[in-house]
Amino acid sequence: MTEEEDVVAIPLSALQHWAYCPRQCGLIHIEQAFDDNLHTLRGNALHARVDQPGLQTERGRRVERALPLWHDDLGLIGKADAVEFLPDGSPYPVEYKQGSRHKSAAIAACDDLQLAAQALCLEAMTGHAVPEGAIFYASSKRRRVVPVTDALRAQVADTRAAVAAQLALGRLPPPLTGELAAQRCKPCSLRDRCQPEAAKSAALAQLRRRLFDPDDET
Numbered sequence: 001m002t003e004e005e006d007v008v009a010i011p012l013s014a015l016q017h018w019a020y021c022p023r024q025c026g027l028i029h030i031e032q033a034f035d036d037n038l039h040t041l042r043g044n045a046l047h048a049r050v051d052q053p054g055l056q057t058e059r060g061r062r063v064e065r066a067l068p069l070w071h072d073d074l075g076l077i078g079k080a081d082a083v084e085f086l087p088d089g090s091p092y093p094v095e096y097k098q099g100s101r102h103k104s105a106a107i108a109a110c111d112d113l114q115l116a117a118q119a120l121c122l123e124a125m126t127g128h129a130v131p132e133g134a135i136f137y138a139s140s141k142r143r144r145v146v147p148v149t150d151a152l153r154a155q156v157a158d159t160r161a162a163v164a165a166q167l168a169l170g171r172l173p174p175p176l177t178g179e180l181a182a183q184r185c186k187p188c189s190l191r192d193r194c195q196p197e198a199a200k201s202a203a204l205a206q207l208r209r210r211l212f213d214p215d216d217e218t
C-alpha cells in the first residue's frame with residue numbers, strides 16, 4: 001500500500017459493490033450515483049429497521065446496532081448492521097440482507113466479502129479474533145454462518161487495493177459482459193444510468209412483446 005493510499009479510507013460497502021460489478025462500484029463511489037429500484041428500496045427499508053444505533057441484549061449476548069467500524073492499517077471504514085458480543089468479549093458481526101439465503105453462490109460471495117471486511121475491522125478495533133460471522137436474510141429469516149477464512153481475508157485486501165486504485169484513477173470500469181452481465185445487470189438499479197441505450201432497447205422489446213403477446217409477462 002502506498003503512503004497516499006494509507007490515508008484513503010475505502011467504504012466497506014464499496015468492496016461488496018466492486019465484487020458485484022466494478023462499474024457499479026465506480027458509478028456509486030466515483031460518480032456518487034445511486035438510483036433506487038425494487039431491490040434497493042427493500043434493502044433500504046430493511047436497513048432503516050435494523051440500523052438504529054443502540055445497545056440491547058439478545059439470547060444472553062450484548063448486541064450493538066449500526067456500530068461504526070474502521071481499520072486504519074487496511075484503510076477501511078463503514079458500519080456493521082449488528083455486532084453481537086460473546087461472553088469473552090469477542091465480536092460476532094451479523095449483516096442483514098434482503099432476499100432469501102438461497103442466493104446464487106456468486107452473489108452470496110459478494111456478501112461474504114463485506115462481512116469478512118467487517119470482521120477484520122472488528123479484530124483491529126478490539127484485539128479479539130473474529131473467526132466467523134453471519135448473514136441474516138430478511139425473507140427467509142434465516143442466518144447463514146460465514147467462516148472468515150484466509151482466502152476471504154486475502155480477498156478483502158486485494159479488493160480494497162483494486163477499489164482504491166480505481167477511485168484514484170477516477171475512471172469508470174467498463175460494463176459487465178457475457179454470463180456475468182446476463183446474471184447481474186437486470187436487477188442492477190443503475191442499469192439505466194450505466195447503459196442507457198441497452199436499457200431503452202430492452203424496454204422497447206418488452207413493450208413490443210406485451211403489445212403482440214398480452215400473455216407474455218417477461
Ligand code: SF4
Pocket residue numbers: 020021022023024027174175176181184185186188189190191194195
Ligand atoms: S448494469 Fe451491469 S454493468 Fe452496469 S453497473 Fe449494473 S451490473 Fe454493472
